[in-house]
Amino acid sequence: MTTTDPTPATVAAASAAEAPATSTALPNIAYDLFTKLDLRVATILEAQPHPNADKLLKIKLDDGTPNGRQVCAGIKAWYDPSTLVGKQVIIVANLEPRMLRGEVSQGMILAASDLRDGALQVGDAKLSADERDVVVLTTMKPVKAGSKVS
DSSP: OOOOOOOHHHHHHHHHHHSOOOTTOOOOOOHHHHTTOOEEEEEEEEEEEOTTOSSOEEEEEEOSSTTOEEEEESOTTTOOHHHHTTOEEEEETTSOOEEETTEEEOSEEOEEEEEOTTOOOOTTOOOOTTTEEEEEOBOSSOOOTTOBOO
16 A cells, blocks of 8 residues: 655645534535636735724725725724735725725725634624734735736
């Protein structure tokens, strides 16, 4: 009997199979639906508090297009705007633009949310910044703004 090292795909599939289902998991979607998302790398050029919203930051991004884009992100409780400038983030580039408190948001910056130590999640109740941590998704090394994420 020979043993071989498992491929990353095999390890990922095994890990996914072993991962416990949670009550907040959404239903599976078809791969074709996932491929409709345009995930891109963008570099934060400017970040400032949103003038009309307590929880939002107004962020100017270099997304590889000539004019860049602006997004409004609900991360003000976790990030000082000055610490974000120059960081590369992952965005949903083909989200319909929306007006958020008088400012246009042309996409979404992806972030992970986690309970802080000692915080207790009860049902679907929204947690405060003291109870959860939000971490913006970024790249492990610099890549060209506008690079596709797959």
